[in-house]
Amino acid sequence: MRISQLEGxxxxxxxxxxxxxxxxxxxxxRLPEQALTLFCSADEAASADALGDGLLSVETDASAGRLSAFEVVVKSPGVSPYRPEAMVAARAGTAFIGGTALWFGERAGEGEVARGVACVTGTKGKSTTTALMAHLLRAGGVRTALAGNIGLPLLELLDDDADAWAIELSSYQTGDVAAGGVRPDVAVVTNIFPEHLDWHGSEDRYVEDKLALVTRARPRIVVLNAADPRLATLGAALDPGTEVCWYGRDDGWHLRGDVLHRGDTALFDTRDVPLPGRHNRGNLCAALAAIEALGHDAAALAPAARAFRPLPHRLQVLGERGGTTWVNDSISTTPHATLAALDVYRGRRVALLVGGHDRGLDWSDFASRMRSHAPAAVVSMGRNGPRIHELLAPLAGDGGFVLREAPDLAGAIEQARAALAAGTRPATGDVILLSPGAPSFGPYRDYVERGRDFARLGGFDPDAIAAIPGLGIASSSPD
Structure with a gap:
């Protein structure tokens, strides 16, 4: 849908x-004379009113009746179309779209391919993959945009252009690509695990919405992770006319041990690439496969990964305090992500902080792993903290791991310090790892605010750890 189609x-x-x-x-x-209505919270209404826009009406009651009065509602990604009031309005004829759909609608004609546009989604790894793509392309002098769910709305770049677009999309946005009526050049899916079930309503709907980037948006080339069972099934079921590029298997971009390969050709050892954990370096394979699908020489650009600046709140080492390393993995919002974080620090004495907003995810696999791969201590916190604590209680003690609980992050840090102080300090040093496996909603606005608070409580400067490098459009990577 083009913005001009909203006129009148x-x-x-x-x-x-x-x-x-x-x-x-x-x-x-684009539509200076268009009357608009804004539905927002009472706290936000004052800032909207301050615009002094006489054609903007601000309301705080987004009821089914009010929403049904409109032909089109442009909703923010956090607003679920599966909310009862939205579903009632949709049945009454109201169309719900997002800003991503409007941006795509401006890129090309209906059904055409938006050349140079690569969209990345997945439960985990999508931000790092997208940022790596932008970094590597810019290292080759390609004018590249880095935008989307990573921290810069696409509509803020509506009137700008680039030779390549590296766009991160959450499951809240993937359906908007198809709604825009334009096909992405390349679509990347890193993996699929249950998440955001409160927004989507069920695991099946989450998977369906996530994969809409492939199944409904009809990209020219699909890049999929061969190690993910759901994606392996998806790739086999796609239309024969769809070109699929696999990474993570021997005929494509993959790791053999720590060495990066393109097919049988070895390129370099990735241990000096600043991506903590082998699973994180797998994102490099995804980025290179996408760059190759866009038509660039990925092998020539690959060594520039050594100069990549890691993203904040993703296994981010904040520093040391008293011989203890503090690691901020606040972006971790699933138990699977927490397990991946623990693997990075296997062999070190770790106090793990878990818990947050409860959206009903199953922690039983996490508990099973604690039987053989538990850290020194687990501290549960937040709304789902008691549920996690109850699940782990039968496994703790008797030479296993220390289990403690706290109502909030500050209390959890105190408990983590106490648990580590009670043991014998190993030669390699201790780790306090915030990898909560749950969203931050409630005490914090988002994972960024939670990560900043973790830094502050640990004695680090929150402002020094929060910036995402390279957002926007550039022809070279930031220093």
């Missing part, structure tokens, strides 16, 4: 975060 229609915006504000400015820039 009954249009509302739903949400006033950064994505909502980007949608407002995009619509107002």
């Amino acid at each position: 229609r009954r249009v509302a915006l739903w949400g006033w975060g950064r994505e909502g504000r980007a949608a407002y400015h995009a619509l107002r820039g």
Whole structure:
């Protein structure tokens, strides 16, 4: 859908975060005389009113009746279309789209391929993969945009252009690509694990929505992780006319031990690439496969990965305090991600902080792994902390691991320090690892705010750890 198609229609915006504000400015820039209604919280209404836009009506009651009064509602990604009021309005004829759909609608004609546009999704690894793509392409002098769910709404770059677009999409946004009516050049899916079940309503719907980037958006080339069982099944079921590039298997980009390979050709040892954990270096394979699918010489660009600046809140080493290493993995919002983080620090004495907002994910696999791969201590916290603690209680003690609980992050850090102090310090040093396996909602606005608070509580500067390098459009990587 193009923005011009909204002219003269009954249009509302739903949400006033950064994505909502980007949608407002995009619509107002293209349709200066268009009447708009904004649905937002009471706290946000004052900032919207301060715009002084006489054609913008601000309301705080996004009821089914009010939403049904509009032909099109441009919603922010955090607003689920499966909310009861949205579903009622949709049945009454209201179309719900996101800013991603509007951006794609401006890129090319209906059904055409948006050349140079690569979209990356997946439960984990999508941000690192997207940022790696931008970094490597820029290392080759390609004018590249880094945007999307990674921290810069696409609509903020509506009037800009680039030779390549590295776009991260969450499961909240993947369906919008198809809604935009334009096909991405390349679509990458890193993996699929249950997440965001409160937004999607069920695991099946989450998987369906996540894979909409492939099944409904009809990209020119699909890049899939051969090690993921769901994606292996998906790749086999795709239309024969769909070109699929696999990474993580011997005929494509993959790791053999720590050595990066393209097919049988060995390129270099990846241990000096600043990506903690072998699973993280697998994202390099995804990025290189996508770059190759875009038509660039990925093998020539690959060595530039050594100069990549890791993203914040993703196994981010903050530093040491008293011989203890503090690691911020606040982006971890699934038990699977927490297990991957623990693997990175296997062999060291770790106090793990887990728990947060409870959206009903199953922690039984995590508990099973604790039978043989437990850290020195586990401290549960947050809304689902008691549920995690109850699940782990039968496994703790008797030479296993120390299990403690706390109501919040500050208390969890105190408990982690106490648990480590009670043991004998190993030669390699201790680790306090925040890898909660759950969202931050409630005490924090998002995982970024939670990570910043972890840094502050550990005695580190929150402002020094939070910036995502390279957002926007550039022809070279940031120093």
